[in-house]
Amino acid sequence: MHELGVVIEVVKTVENFAVRNKLTxxxxxxxxxGELSSxxxxxxxxxxxxxxxxxxxxxxxxxxxxxxANAICRSCNKVYNLLQxxxxxxxxxxxxxxxxSGREFLIKEIVAY
Structure with missing residues (x-):
């Protein structure tokens, strides 16, 4: 399970962001x-x-x-979900x-108060 290592890196990234921006x-x-991410x-x-x-x-x-996991058809140019x-x-x-889209793994938002 490689997810733990990835989550630890996310935590480090968010902590560094918080320190740089003085978030307490x-x-x-x-x-x-993404649906197709690992x-x-x-x-x-x-x-x-x-x-x-x-x-x-x-x-x-x-x-x-x-x-x-959205794709665009190369024939008719319509967008659809690959998995569905x-x-x-x-x-x-x-x-x-x-x-x-569908391969992403992003930190979208850090909600501070």
């Missing part, structure tokens, strides 16, 4: 995880308490937003597409 209280960390959101959520233990983020909440449509354009049935 952080309420929530918001992550965006991260499993449930594992990220499960690892978070251990990763923040003893850090500036110890009492923070974690919010995870899932980004859809089994990698086939629901409009023209073509299987040639270009990925638009």
């Amino acid at each position: 209280k952080i309420d929530t960390v918001v992550l965006q995880i 991260m499993i959101p449930k594992y990220i959520e499960d690892c978070y308490p251990a990763a923040v233990d003893g850090t500036l983020l110890e009492s923070t909440k974690l919010k995870v937003e899932i980004l859809p 449509n089994k990698k086939e354009c629901p409009f023209c049935k073509n299987k040639s597409w270009e990925l638009l």
Whole structure:
């Protein structure tokens, strides 16, 4: 499970940001995880308490937003979700597409108070 190592790096990144910006209280960390990323959101959520233990983020909440695996059809130029449509354009049935989103793993927001 590589998620723990990734979450520890997220915690370090957020702590460094907080120090540089003189934030003393952080309420929530918001992550965006693409449907096609190698991260499993449930594992990220499960690892978070251990990763923040003893850090500036110890009492923070974690919010995870899932980004859809969207593609654009190379034939009809319509956007659709790859996973929901089994990698086939629901409009023209073509299987040639270009990925638009879904591989992301981002720190979207740090909510401080």
